[in-house]
Structures are given as structure tokens and as C-alpha cells.
Amino acid sequence: MPPPPNKKVGPSVVVETSTNETAPLLVSDGTLQMDGMADDQIGGRPKRPPPSALFYATTSWVLFLEGLSSLSGLAISYFFKNTLKCEPAMLSTVSSLTNLPWTCKPLYGFVSDAYPVFGYRRRPYIFLAGLLGSLSWVLMWWWVDGVWQGFWCMLIGSAAIAVANVMSQALVVQRSKGESQEFASHLQSVVWGAAFTGALIGSFLSGYLLKFMSDRSVFLLCAALPFTLVGLAFVIPDPKVVASKEGAEAERLKLQALMRDLYTTLMLPDIFYPTAFIFLLNATPSTGSAWFYFYSSKPPLGLGFTSEFLGTVNVVGSVCNLAAVVLFQAFLKKTAFRPLLIWGTVISTALGLSNLLLVFHTNRQWGIPDTFFCVGESAVQSVVGWVTSMPIIVLAARLCPEGMEGTMYALIMSINNLGGIVGSQFGALICALLGVSSTNLDNFWLLVFICNASNILPLFLIGWIPARDPELMLAEKQQKTSTAPAGVL
Numbered sequence: 001m002p003p004p005p006n007k008k009v010g011p012s013v014v015v016e017t018s019t020n021e022t023a024p025l026l027v028s029d030g031t032l033q034m035d036g037m038a039d040d041q042i043g044g045r046p047k048r049p050p051p052s053a054l055f056y057a058t059t060s061w062v063l064f065l066e067g068l069s070s071l072s073g074l075a076i077s078y079f080f081k082n083t084l085k086c087e088p089a090m091l092s093t094v095s096s097l098t099n100l101p102w103t104c105k106p107l108y109g110f111v112s113d114a115y116p117v118f119g120y121r122r123r124p125y126i127f128l129a130g131l132l133g134s135l136s137w138v139l140m141w142w143w144v145d146g147v148w149q150g151f152w153c154m155l156i157g158s159a160a161i162a163v164a165n166v167m168s169q170a171l172v173v174q175r176s177k178g179e180s181q182e183f184a185s186h187l188q189s190v191v192w193g194a195a196f197t198g199a200l201i202g203s204f205l206s207g208y209l210l211k212f213m214s215d216r217s218v219f220l221l222c223a224a225l226p227f228t229l230v231g232l233a234f235v236i237p238d239p240k241v242v243a244s245k246e247g248a249e250a251e252r253l254k255l256q257a258l259m260r261d262l263y264t265t266l267m268l269p270d271i272f273y274p275t276a277f278i279f280l281l282n283a284t285p286s287t288g289s290a291w292f293y294f295y296s297s298k299p300p301l302g303l304g305f306t307s308e309f310l311g312t313v314n315v316v317g318s319v320c321n322l323a324a325v326v327l328f329q330a331f332l333k334k335t336a337f338r339p340l341l342i343w344g345t346v347i348s349t350a351l352g353l354s355n356l357l358l359v360f361h362t363n364r365q366w367g368i369p370d371t372f373f374c375v376g377e378s379a380v381q382s383v384v385g386w387v388t389s390m391p392i393i394v395l396a397a398r399l400c401p402e403g404m405e406g407t408m409y410a411l412i413m414s415i416n417n418l419g420g421i422v423g424s425q426f427g428a429l430i431c432a433l434l435g436v437s438s439t440n441l442d443n444f445w446l447l448v449f450i451c452n453a454s455n456i457l458p459l460f461l462i463g464w465i466p467a468r469d470p471e472l473m474l475a476e477k478q479q480k481t482s483t484a485p486a487g488v489l
Contacts, residue, residue, distance in 0.1 A: 061228075066195055071205050071222055072206070079215040081296070084145075091288070098157075101162040103415075114255045120241070126233040127230055129159075133160030137219050138223050140153045207310050207314070210311075258407070266408070275399070281392070283423045284451070286423045287451045290431055293438055337395050338467060347384050358373055395465070
């Protein structure tokens with residue numbers, strides 16, 4: 001199914017607080033002063049060896065696992081629609097609220113840092129995430145017979161994957177700091193490529209399995225996926241912490257101070273305005289689950305697509321997501337953020353509005369079958385949407401000041417994910433107000449128009465996005481501050 005253009009960067013980015021690194025200092029004019037950067041200035045930092053195989057394995061596997069979770073996507077949609085008799089607006093509400101754990105990623109990092117279990121800060125939490133994730137799917141298979149029961153199980157499963165990401169993927173952000181924008185883009189492309197590969201496999205199997213299995217049987221199969229995190233917990237790099245009670249208390253006090261510094265840093269104009277733009281870009285209304293009802297309902301209400309075809313559409317989208325990552329890596333990773341966001345959003349909006357041709361069946365008058373139009377639209381929107389989304393991911397990594405990379409990156413992406421939830425809730429509200437339901441899609445076209453046309457609104461604030469690489473701009477500002485005559489600050 002065509003994704004909302006330029007919307008909802010996937011809950012896949014992570015955090016790990018690093019209390020060993022030097023925190024940034026705030027100078028009198030409110031700019032960032034990096035402590036201990038004398039010989040480590042950006043551009044003068046000694047070249048580091050490439051990331052190890054273990055680094056790529058741990059960071060890529062968690063995103064691959066999240067992408068593979070798309071295996072359950074169609075089963076969940078059919079389960080809520082046919083078994084639980086859930087309306088489109090309610091399904092959009094429930095589905096978006098299950099992403100709430102992705103807005104709390106900094107909290108997971110703080111808790112794991114402040115409260116090691118058996119001397120380990122990461123492994124026990126990953127182990128617990130694997131167990132809870134598996135349990136949530138077992139309950140979906142065995143226990144759920146109501147909408148809100150399904151919501152709680154999906155929420156627990158979402159939290160499990162989010163916690164695992166928090167424990168493993170800050171490696172990506174920390175490894176990107178001090179490197180060029182090109183290297184940061186490369187690293188993000190690799191791990192997101194793993195996610196899209198998993199999504200490709202999951203999408204291929206999602207529709208195919210429903211031909212032979214019930215939706216509840218698919219849930220039981222999905223229980224095996226998060227259980228792999230139990231094994232991951234034993235191999236992820238996590239040195240044992242040996243500390244006295246006094247040392248542990250001092251560590252917690254240090255983390256509390258870091259939380260205050262995090263808030264102060266986020267409020268700096270150089271970080272606050274780009275972060276606010278990222279939120280607004282995702283907070284515009286989205287059509288949510290209404291598309292699924294339009295695709296799967298039998299004519300004349302909908303298009304009557306089968307689960308196998310919907311799985312095929314998802315496969316095409318996943319392949320094009322991979323193509324978008326390759327395209328970004330090959331040709332666009334050095335391009336400034338502003339033009340990418342502007343043109344990507346404009347093109348995505350135009351493509352989203354072109355879906356009205358499918359809603360009004362204009363494509364049939366032109367001799368284009370519904371299936372062909374849907375597959376083609378999904379392919380193009382997937383490429384454009386993720387080419388537009390990749391700069392947001394890279395920008396979030398580049399905004400992080402040294403010493404709090406993992407935490408700040410997770411906070412920015414949590415705000416991004418919160419924007420996606422807000423947008424889905426707005427879309428669900430509009431869906432309900434328009435009377436769009438499982439038996440009435442008369443105003444579905446208006447929902448599609450409002451949600452896609454609104455995507456263009458945040459571009460009026462594009463000036464909040466840095467014109468150049470924010471890390472280089474921050475380093476230049478730091479250099480000017482350090483060389484200014486006394487009394488100028």
C-alpha cells in the first residue's frame with residue numbers, strides 16, 4: 001500500500017546514553033562550547049578504523065528484525081477488520097498509539113545506564129525485551145478477542161522492539177560523530193538497508209501466508225522473531241560494570257544532571273528549530289488504515305484486492321525502499337538538507353494527490369487497471385518518500401552535540417515519532433468526522449485530499465532547517481567563540 005508521502009520515519013532509531021564522554025558546556029551567549037575539542041575539531045580528527053563486523057551485525061540485525069515484523073502487518077489489519085469488526089478510524093487510532101513506546105527512547109537509555117542488572121547495562125534489558133515481545137504475540141494468538149486487548153498486546157510488542165533498539169543502535173550515532181556527513185549518510189544507509197531487506201522478506205510472506213494460515217496462526221509464528229533478541233543479549237558488546245553503591249548513586253546523580261543538560265541543549269535555537277520542523281513535517285494528518293479498507297473491501301465499496309496482491313504491493317514498496325537507500329547513498333548524500341526536503345515533499349504531495357485517480361476510477365477510463373496503477377504508485381511513492389526521509393535521519397544525527405550523541409539523537413527521533421502519532425490521530429479524527437467507515441467510503445476521496453494537501457504546509461517553515469551541515473556550522477561557531485577577544489562573548 002502506498003505509504004503517506006514523507007511521513008513517519010520508522011520507529012527505528014535509537015539511543016544509548018554515554019556517561020563517560022565529556023558533556024558540552026554552555027557559554028554566555030547560549031551557543032555550544034565543546035569541552036576538550038582542541039585537537040579533535042571536526043576536520044582535524046584522526047582517521048578512525050572502519051566499523052567492525054560485530055558493529056554492523058548488532059546494529060543491522062535489530063533493524064532487520066523490525067523490518068521483518070511487517071510479516072504481521074496484513075494479518076493484524078484483517079484480524080481487526082474481520083474478526084474484531086473494527087472501523088477505519090478506530091484502527092488508525094489503535095495502530096498509531098502502539099507507537100507510543102518509540103517516543104520514550106531516551107527514558108530507556110537513562111534507566112539502563114542508572115540501573116545495571118547483574119553488572120550489565122544492556123544485555124538484561126535486551127533479554128527482557130525478547131521475552132516480552134514473544135509473549136505479546138503468543139497472547140495475540142491465544143487470548144485477544146477485543147480491540148483494546150489487541151492494543152495492549154501490540155503496545156507491549158512495540159515496546160520490546162523499541163527497548164532493543166535503544167540498547168544497540170546508539171552505536172550508529174556515536175560512530176557517526178566527528179565524521180563527515182558523507183560517512184554518517186553511509187552508516188545510516190547500511191542499517192536502514194537492513195531494515196528494508198527485512199521488510200521485503202516480511203512483506204513477501206505477509207500476504208502469501210494468509211492464503212494457507214489464519215491470522216492468529218501468523219501471530220504465533222511472529223512470536224519467534226523477538227525471541228531472537230534473547231540470543232542477541234549474550235553477544236552484544238556490553239562490558240560488565242563493577243561499582244560500589246556509592247559509585248552507583250553518583251552515576252544516577254550524573255544522569256539526572258545529564259537530563260537537565262539535555263533539556264537545556266534542546267532549547268538552543270540551533271537544535272530546537274530543526275527538531276520542531278521535523279515534528280511538524282510528520283504531524284500533518286495521514287490517511288492511516290482507511291486505505292486498507294478501500295483496497296480490501298469488495299466492489300462497489302472498494303477495489304476487492306486479495307491478501308496475496310496486497311502482499312505483492314508491499315513487496316514492491318520494500319524493493320523501492322531499498323532502491324531509495326541506494327539512490328540516496330549514490331547520488332544525494334552530499335546534497336544540502338533544504339532542497340531535498342523541499343522537492344521531496346512537493347513531489348510526494350503531488351503523487352499522493354494522484355491517488356484520487358484511483359479513488360474516482362479515472363485510471364480505468366484511461367485503460368489502466370487498478371492493480372497496475374496501485375503497484376506503480378506504490379513504487380514511485382516509496383522511492384520519493386524515503387529519499388525525503390533519509391535527510392531527516394541524517395540531520396538528527398548531525399544535530400547531536402558531542403558528549404550526548406545517543407541521548408540527543410534518540411530524543412530528536414522520539415519527537416519525530418511523536419509527530420507521526422499526532423498526524424495519525426488527526427487523520428483518524430478527520431476520518432470519523434467525514435463518516436468514513438467499513439460500510440461507507442463516500443467521503444474517502446476528501447480524506448485523501450486533505451491528508452495529502454496538508455503535507456505541504458510545514459514547508460513554510462523550511463528556514464528552520466540549517467542551510468549547511470549543522471555539525472560544521474556548530475564547529476565554525478565554536479571556533480569563532482574560542483578565538484574572539486576577551487570581553488566580546
